[in-house]
Amino acid sequence: MRVPMIAGNWKMNTTVSEAIELVNEMRQGLDEIDNVDRVICPPFISLAPVKELLRGSSIKLGAQNIYFEEKGAYTGEISPLMLADLCEFVIIGHSERRQYFNETGEIVDKKVKAALKVGLKPILCIGERLEENEAGRTEEVLTEQLSSSSARIYYFSGLILAYEPIWAIGTGKAATGKQANETIGFIRQHISKQYGKGIAQDVRILYGGSVTAENIAEFINQPEVDGALVGGASLKAAQFLSIVKQTSGIRQVR
Ligand code: PGA
Numbered sequence: 001m002r003v004p005m006i007a008g009n010w011k012m013n014t015t016v017s018e019a020i021e022l023v024n025e026m027r028q029g030l031d032e033i034d035n036v037d038r039v040i041c042p043p044f045i046s047l048a049p050v051k052e053l054l055r056g057s058s059i060k061l062g063a064q065n066i067y068f069e070e071k072g073a074y075t076g077e078i079s080p081l082m083l084a085d086l087c088e089f090v091i092i093g094h095s096e097r098r099q100y101f102n103e104t105g106e107i108v109d110k111k112v113k114a115a116l117k118v119g120l121k122p123i124l125c126i127g128e129r130l131e132e133n134e135a136g137r138t139e140e141v142l143t144e145q146l147s148s149s150s151a152r153i154y155y156f157s158g159l160i161l162a163y164e165p166i167w168a169i170g171t172g173k174a175a176t177g178k179q180a181n182e183t184i185g186f187i188r189q190h191i192s193k194q195y196g197k198g199i200a201q202d203v204r205i206l207y208g209g210s211v212t213a214e215n216i217a218e219f220i221n222q223p224e225v226d227g228a229l230v231g232g233a234s235l236k237a238a239q240f241l242s243i244v245k246q247t248s249g250i251r252q253v254r
Pocket of ligand 1 (some may be wrong): 209
């Protein structure tokens with residue numbers, strides 16, 4: 001069963017007081033919608049106060065990153081154990097981390113495993129660069145990003161995938177609904193071939209990249225798209241609420 005999901009990735013935005021203000025603006029509206037999983041991913045330092053604020057709410061909380069070791073001399077890092085009782089989800093392998101912080105496939109894989117070990121649900125981001133897309137290499141790149149010797153356990157453990165073409169992130173140039181559907185269909189087919197149809201039918205795969213209240217319907221109307229990972233538009237309460245509301249109206253559990 002695939003419950004639609006809208007996750008807001010706040011990236012490196014909002015101070016603690018701004019985060020609290022933003023949650024206060026959206027909380028009531030988001031709580032009224034219960035057929036969509038609503039996840040917000042504020043910066044690390046806002047997780048604890050936002051968790052407090054969300055007491056009694058059905059809005060779920062996620063982190064934006066994680067380190068793969070449990071504890072120790074890793075100055076500045078945040079471990080899976082530290083997050084486990086603060087939030088339910090964690091974004092892993094976002095293209096900004098791969099690009100600016102040199103996260104390789106191997107590191108991403110370690111992070112996914114470390115998250116699963118403590119019961120955090122990873123939202124694993126994959127996606128191709130513009131030049132890879134233009135060279136017709138999208139499927140090859142995604143296959144590579146999905147290939148891990150331990151990938152089988154990913155899908156049995158509630159992992160969520162987010163297909164985010166890098167050329168669409170923060171550019172205002174979203175993919176079309178048709179493109180997202182085709183590529184997510186390819187990803188599901190790949191999982192089906194490797195690990196079986198049952199698993200492939202259960203894995204939620206989101207689209208991400210310049211999703212707004214104006215274009216969300218185009219994505220949600222596609223049969224393969226289970227929701228969205230939203231960056232910029234998740235920082236505006238009215239936009240985010242509208243995205244979730246439209247999703248709720250269009251998409252039922254599959
Ligand atoms: P965007 O970001 O919606 O601002 O394009 C999406 C993401 O990076 O997850």
